[in-house]
Amino acid sequence: MASSKAHHATGFAAGVIAAAVVARIGGGSHGGAFYVGVLMSFVAGVGGSTAPDWLEVAWWSGSRRLWIAHRTLTHWGIGWIALLAVSYRELGHSVYAAPAFGFGCGGLMHLLADWPNPLGVPWIARRHSLNLWNSGHCDLIVVAASWAAAWFVGRHMGLPDIHGLDLLQQLRL
Numbered sequence: 001m002a003s004s005k006a007h008h009a010t011g012f013a014a015g016v017i018a019a020a021v022v023a024r025i026g027g028g029s030h031g032g033a034f035y036v037g038v039l040m041s042f043v044a045g046v047g048g049s050t051a052p053d054w055l056e057v058a059w060w061s062g063s064r065r066l067w068i069a070h071r072t073l074t075h076w077g078i079g080w081i082a083l084l085a086v087s088y089r090e091l092g093h094s095v096y097a098a099p100a101f102g103f104g105c106g107g108l109m110h111l112l113a114d115w116p117n118p119l120g121v122p123w124i125a126r127r128h129s130l131n132l133w134n135s136g137h138c139d140l141i142v143v144a145a146s147w148a149a150a151w152f153v154g155r156h157m158g159l160p161d162i163h164g165l166d167l168l169q170q171l172r173l
């Protein structure tokens with residue numbers, strides 16, 4: 001895996017991305033619930049970014065053994081993408097969609113962070129690796145890329161403008 005520091009740093013970026021998307025798409029004017037959804041998607045995004053690794057540890061049994069092989073099912077690309085797709089469609093319809101979407105964003109970000117190192121990630125069936133560097137190396141590139149993505153999504157969603165204006169309008173009315 002990429003180092004856990006890198007996973008956390010990219011996780012915050014995933015949280016920002018999820019929150020930006022939820023704010024834009026799951027939005028409308030639902031008042032308090034709207035902001036709770038945005039916040040939950042952010043928190044779930046941060047949590048989801050380390051999920052593929054802690055999901056494979058049998059933490060509930062008290063031992064730290066893995067209950068499945070490292071980087072198999074919990075790192076399955078299709079599973080995370082499916083979660084993302086389904087929850088995205090439910091945004092604005094179900095209260096569970098926002099945290100599920102955030103969790104999916106985080107998980108996918110984790111897979112992307114794991115991808116360049118030699119063990120690779122099982123996106124579809126077999127593991128695939130970009131084979132660029134070993135774990136822990138070049139974390140900065142991974143983290144920078146994730147924040148570049150967050151910046152791009154944030155801008156694309158036009159978030160600060162829209163919310164600034166919304167708030168101003170509400171204050172005037």
Ligand SMILES: [Zn+2]
Pocket residue numbers: 001002052053075110114
């Ligand atoms: Zn991992």
